[in-house]
Amino acid sequence: MLNKTEKYVVIVGCGRLGGHLANMLGEGKNNSIVVIDKNEEAFERLNASFSGFTIEANALEIEVLKQAKIASADVVVTTTNNDNVNIMVAQIAKSIFGVNQVIARLTDPSKEKVYSELNIETISPTELSAIEFQRIILRN
Amino acid sequence: MKIFIVGGSKEVYFLAKAFISRGYDLTIVNENEEFCKKISRAFKVTVVKGDGSKPYMLEDAGIADADMVIALTENDPDNLVICQIAEKIYGIKKTFAVVNDPDNIEIFKQLGVDTVISTTYIISSLIEHRAIVDDIQNLMPIAEDKIALMEVDVAAGHPVTGKEIHEIDFPIDAIVSCIVRDQDVIIAKGNTKIMDKDRLVIMSKPKVQAEVLKCIRGRVD
Numbered sequence: 001m002l003n004k005t006e007k008y009v010v011i012v013g014c015g016r017l018g019g020h021l022a023n024m025l026g027e028g029k030n031n032s033i034v035v036i037d038k039n040e041e042a043f044e045r046l047n048a049s050f051s052g053f054t055i056e057a058n059a060l061e062i063e064v065l066k067q068a069k070i071a072s073a074d075v076v077v078t079t080t081n082n083d084n085v086n087i088m089v090a091q092i093a094k095s096i097f098g099v100n101q102v103i104a105r106l107t108d109p110s111k112e113k114v115y116s117e118l119n120i121e122t123i124s125p126t127e128l129s130a131i132e133f134q135r136i137i138l139r140n
Numbered sequence: 141m142k143i144f145i146v147g148g149s150k151e152v153y154f155l156a157k158a159f160i161s162r163g164y165d166l167t168i169v170n171e172n173e174e175f176c177k178k179i180s181r182a183f184k185v186t187v188v189k190g191d192g193s194k195p196y197m198l199e200d201a202g203i204a205d206a207d208m209v210i211a212l213t214e215n216d217p218d219n220l221v222i223c224q225i226a227e228k229i230y231g232i233k234k235t236f237a238v239v240n241d242p243d244n245i246e247i248f249k250q251l252g253v254d255t256v257i258s259t260t261y262i263i264s265s266l267i268e269h270r271a272i273v274d275d276i277q278n279l280m281p282i283a284e285d286k287i288a289l290m291e292v293d294v295a296a297g298h299p300v301t302g303k304e305i306h307e308i309d310f311p312i313d314a315i316v317s318c319i320v321r322d323q324d325v326i327i328a329k330g331n332t333k334i335m336d337k338d339r340l341v342i343m344s345k346p347k348v349q350a351e352v353l354k355c356i357r358g359r360v361d
Contacts, residue, residue, distance in 0.1 A: 060217065062243045084193055084217035087224075091251050110195045114224045 007074040008032045012059045012089050017105060017125065018079035019045030026050040034068045059089050065097070075101040083107050090120050141165065144206045146192030146222050147213030148238075149175065155210075156183050167201055193221045195229055208234035216244050223253045288346040291320075292356055296336040299358045306330035311351045314344030 009025055011018050014037035022035045023046060033052030036059045037043065043054045057064040059078075070076065076093040078086035083106055090104040095118065106112060106122040115122055142165040145152055152168065156179060159166050166185040169192040170176050180187040188201040192211070203209070209226040211219035216239045223235035235254045239245060242261040249256055282289055294301055300308050305316055305328055316328040320339040326332060334340070344352055 061241065062247070082217070084215070084221045088217040088220050091220075092247060096247060096250060108194065111193075111221065111225070113195070113229045114221060116228070 006031060008069075008072060009034070009075045009077065010068050010070055010073045010093075011035045012076070012078045012086075013037060013080035013105075014039075014042035014045060014054070015079060015081060016045070018077070019043075021077065021079065022052065023047045023050060026052050034073075036064065036068055060085065062092070065089075065092065070099065071097045073097075073099050075099070075103070078102075078104045080105070081107070083111055087111065087114055090115070091118065094118055094120055141208065142167070142206045144169065144192075144198070144201070144203055144209045144226070146198075146209065146211050147171075147218065152212065153179065153182065156185060160185070167203075167206070169197065169201055193218045193225070195225050198222075198225060198230070203230050203232070206230070206232055208232070208236065210236040212238050214240070216240055216248075220244075220248055220251065220253065223248075224251070227252055282343075286345070287343055288349050289341070289343055290349065290352075292340045292342060292353065294334055294336065294338045294340060294356065298356055300334050300356050301336055302333065304331050304333050308334075308355065310355055311344070311348040313348045314342055314352045317341050317343050 009031055011022050011033065014022065014035045018035065018037070019042065022033055025031050026033050026047070027049065034055060035043065035046070035052060036055045036057060038056070038058050040056045043056070046054070055064065055068055057067070059065060070093060073093070076090065076099045078089045080086055086104045086106065090102050093099040094102045102120045104115070104120055104122050106124050107126060109124055109127060112122055143159060144167045145155060146169045148170070149172070152170070156166055156168065160183055168176070168179055168185055168187045169190060170187070171189065171191055173189055176187045176189045179185065186201065188197065190197040192198060192213070203226065206226070209223060209232050211222040213219055213222070219237040219239065223237050226232040226235050233254065237248055237253045237256050239248060239256055239258045240260060242258040245256045245258050245261065310316070318328050318341045319326045319332065319334070320341065321335065340356065342352055
């Protein structure tokens with residue numbers, strides 16, 4: 001049985017996507033999770049079993065990212081519903097704090113080019129959902 | 141020069157006026173319909189209503205051959221994306237963004253934005269300088285406050301009046317760059333004589349400003 005390496009994950013945005021991801025990752029005791037959201041109420045989405053930390057603040061402020069110890073994060077995921085905020089925080093994590101793995105939620109695929117040379121992986125929930133729907137429709 | 145102005149509100153009207161008078165080719169992209177109508181009535185410019193942080197919007201507006209893009213929305217992330225779309229997708233090197241958070245000045249520059257201005261920073265610098273020394277005209281921060289620029293009015297009784305610049309013991313980290321005399325500008329040299337009613341334009345390191353003033357007027361205040 002492979003021992004999972006403990007990863008320090010910073011999740012920006014505790015909406016439906018961010019909150020769900022936090023719950024999933026937070027289940028194993030193997031990961032250290034910090035969730036940042038502007039709104040305290042967003043943290044209600046987190047399970048009782050969530051063992052990570054929450055920070056109620058605006059992730060666009062550098063002090064907040066430093067408070068989340070972003071420089072030592074293994075992974076940063078930006079999941080807010082604002083593409084531009086996600087792009088900006090992702091780039092700060094990658095280019096300024098040198099975080100190894102940065103993943104950003106991107107609703108508008110035409111903005112992907114902004115990410116292209118930066119080695120930031122983008123996830124488009126709409127795109128993924130459409131692919132999945134298609135798969136279900138087309139399977140026999 | 142073809143300039144794109146994306147976002148912003150009242151200041152865009154006056155910017156447009158200034159740019160048009162210089163003969164620039166202007167395109168305005170703005171999400172506010174009322175504003176778009178107002179601008180298109182006032183000026184002969186291309187006005188596009190829409191979100192300038194969407195590539196297709198800028199493309200439709202003709203950004204491909206723009207020389208400069210100015211992002212003035214009230215959201216820093218939007219301004220970053222506008223400038224990055226301009227640079228990375230359309231190869232426009234001259235990008236200009238306004239930011240609310242002064243911490244973003246450095247960040248935006250590192251992320252490739254050509255020129256970044258924080259109005260918060262300029263206003264707070266001005267207030268700070270005004271608070272220290274009153275009666276200085278027009279203090280302006282340059283090079284992120286590494287250089288201070290000030291204008292000082294000279295009067296008859298001041299120690300420097302009537303002297304040539306090389307005779308005055310100015311601190312080493314200060315220089316009189318030019319003098320405004322009777323609406324005329326004189327570039328200051330060592331043998332330029334300072335006269336009553338001159339306005340001296342002085343560049344210095346911020347820390348010697350008080351000393352410069354003392355030198356000119358014989359007192360600080």
